[in-house]
Amino acid sequence: MTRTLLALLFCLAFLSSCTKEQPKLSLQQLDIVRLQQSWLKVEVLSDSMIVPWDLETDSQGFLWVAEQEGKVSRINLSTAEKKVMLVISDVWQQRTSGLLGMAVHPDFANNPFVYLNYTVKKDSLISSRLFRYKLDKDSLTDPILLLEIEGGTSHNGSRLAFGPDGKLYWATGDTHDFTYAQNSEKLNGKILRMNPDGSIPSDNPDPGSLVWAKGFRNMQGLTFSDSGLLYTSEHGDAIEDEVNLIIAGGNYGWPIIEGMHDLDPEKVFAGENQTIEPIRSWTPVIAPAGIAFYGEKTIPEWTNTLLLTTLKGKSLRILQLSQDGKTILDEEILFENHYGRLRDVTVGPKGEIYLSTSNKDWNPQPGFPLPGDDKILKISLTDQVVPSPLEASKPAEPLILNGEQLYLNYCASCHKANGTGLSEVFPTLAGSTLVKGNVKPLIQLVLKGKNQMPAFGFLSNREAAEILTYIRQNWGNKASEITSPQVEENR
Numbered sequence: 001m002t003r004t005l006l007a008l009l010f011c012l013a014f015l016s017s018c019t020k021e022q023p024k025l026s027l028q029q030l031d032i033v034r035l036q037q038s039w040l041k042v043e044v045l046s047d048s049m050i051v052p053w054d055l056e057t058d059s060q061g062f063l064w065v066a067e068q069e070g071k072v073s074r075i076n077l078s079t080a081e082k083k084v085m086l087v088i089s090d091v092w093q094q095r096t097s098g099l100l101g102m103a104v105h106p107d108f109a110n111n112p113f114v115y116l117n118y119t120v121k122k123d124s125l126i127s128s129r130l131f132r133y134k135l136d137k138d139s140l141t142d143p144i145l146l147l148e149i150e151g152g153t154s155h156n157g158s159r160l161a162f163g164p165d166g167k168l169y170w171a172t173g174d175t176h177d178f179t180y181a182q183n184s185e186k187l188n189g190k191i192l193r194m195n196p197d198g199s200i201p202s203d204n205p206d207p208g209s210l211v212w213a214k215g216f217r218n219m220q221g222l223t224f225s226d227s228g229l230l231y232t233s234e235h236g237d238a239i240e241d242e243v244n245l246i247i248a249g250g251n252y253g254w255p256i257i258e259g260m261h262d263l264d265p266e267k268v269f270a271g272e273n274q275t276i277e278p279i280r281s282w283t284p285v286i287a288p289a290g291i292a293f294y295g296e297k298t299i300p301e302w303t304n305t306l307l308l309t310t311l312k313g314k315s316l317r318i319l320q321l322s323q324d325g326k327t328i329l330d331e332e333i334l335f336e337n338h339y340g341r342l343r344d345v346t347v348g349p350k351g352e353i354y355l356s357t358s359n360k361d362w363n364p365q366p367g368f369p370l371p372g373d374d375k376i377l378k379i380s381l382t383d384q385v386v387p388s389p390l391e392a393s394k395p396a397e398p399l400i401l402n403g404e405q406l407y408l409n410y411c412a413s414c415h416k417a418n419g420t421g422l423s424e425v426f427p428t429l430a431g432s433t434l435v436k437g438n439v440k441p442l443i444q445l446v447l448k449g450k451n452q453m454p455a456f457g458f459l460s461n462r463e464a465a466e467i468l469t470y471i472r473q474n475w476g477n478k479a480s481e482i483t484s485p486q487v488e489e490n491r
């Protein structure tokens with residue numbers, strides 16, 4: 001019996017179940033996107049907003065939207081009905097200040113709290129305030145000021161996110177002061193970690209301080225992966241926009257270091273301060289903004305990626321992560337110049353994705369805003385197939401991965417990140433005489449494979465040389481470098 005017939009019989013037997021069915025949500029459709037296998041549709045969930053800076057879903061089926069001017073709305077995801085929940089009157093909005101970061105409590109049913117950060121200006125004094133509001137029926141009430149830090153005319157950040165540890169993280173800007181990011185006494189240019197009531201957790205790196213990590217300029221994105229890794233996106237100065245993987249107590253180098261540790265003074269500072277390199281940097285800059293980890297299986301091509309909206313780049317970047325989440329292996333660009341500046345991204349309860357445009361902000365681009373801007377866009381799977389869909393492209397300069405990144409990508413699933421392998425199954429590479437020995441048999445084994453060891457002949461000479469040098473010079477191995485010409489010779 002076909003499925004439709006079954007459904008019809010079910011309907012007839014329980015008439016009420018057919019009539020009570022909710023009307024199907026019908027939204028204005030803008031585009032169809034083709035990935036390798038999946039097809040996606042882009043629809044307008046909501047329009048006519050003004051710079052929706054932050055999007056958050058709660059556990060009750062709502063999308064929360066914070067607009068930079070000071071308005072907070074809640075959209076029912078099954079009906080698209082929108083309600084204004086709060087208008088904050090003392091927001092100081094100019095260029096990049098205003099109502100910025102927002103987070104909803106992860107256990108929203110029992111703790112109906114919404115956290116908001118915004119800029120205020122009293123006389124000539126600018127500050128950045130973090131409030132906790134409570135949901136009461138159809139509005140946000142009872143604001144409690146959790147923290148107030150120095151603000152500035154620019155570089156106020158900011159993003160908020162809850163970690164899997166139940167703590168609240170706040171990515172603050174350096175307010176354009178070059179001394180703050182490295183000064184541990186200052187709360188600017190930091191990632192702060194606090195209890196949901198604003199108090200200092202006893203297990204912070206310095207138990208008397210909210211500082212979780214330092215050395216930041218102006219972060220615009222903050223997200224946790226399913227395994228609890230914390231990523232940020234950050235605006236560089238004229239060069240070197242960044243995505244960072246944050247560790248407790250880490251120093252990310254600003255303002256002495258910009259992006260990768262590639263200049264001599266940067267290397268000196270990095271050596272003295274154990275600073276951490278970004279996992280991706282961009283020059284020319286793209287102005288990265290909201291970032292969201294995508295761990296869902298719904299859109300399989302995007303499982304285990306970071307979704308990154310960009311302002312200057314006017315695109316969504318899809319950053320494929322390695323299995324352990326510590327490196328970015330690939331990058332794709334979608335919607336370039338199509339919807340304009342994109343401010344934030346978040347993942348919905350069914351694995352769908354929401355994006356906000358930012359075409360009414362301080363830096364409007366030629367050709368924008370489009371009618372109906374600013375919009376909240378919904379991206380979800382579709383059965384529709386069209387002859388000329390939108391497609392992703394690759395960045396002009398392909399990612400060049402180093403030996404460690406290539407090893408993690410191709411070898412670590414069997415030989416493990418630390419080279420120890422798996423007893424009786426995958427040999428250890430640490431201390432292996434084959435790894436440390438003659439060049440020829442090693443190159444041939446890796447390129448041609450052996451028994452359960454796959455052949456890696458598809459690697460370029462450079463890639464193979466990088467990986468082989470990496471395994472010969474790590475985990476206590478101290479053998480000579482292998483060069484591209486050597487790989488070429490022994491293929």
Ligand code: HEC
Pocket residue numbers: 407410411412413414415425426427428429432433434435442445446450451452453454456467468471
């Ligand atoms: C699917 C699992 C798997 C992957 C992925 C894999 N290997 Fe292996 N590797 C093996 C197995 C199994 C052996 C043992 C082969 C044999 O001798 O039967 C092996 C053996 C080796 C050896 C020989 C070690 C010794 O002391 O005998 C080297 C070197 C090596 N692999 C390097 C690599 C490198 C480099 C990569 C990534 C480019 C890689 N392997 C990826 C499974 C894997």
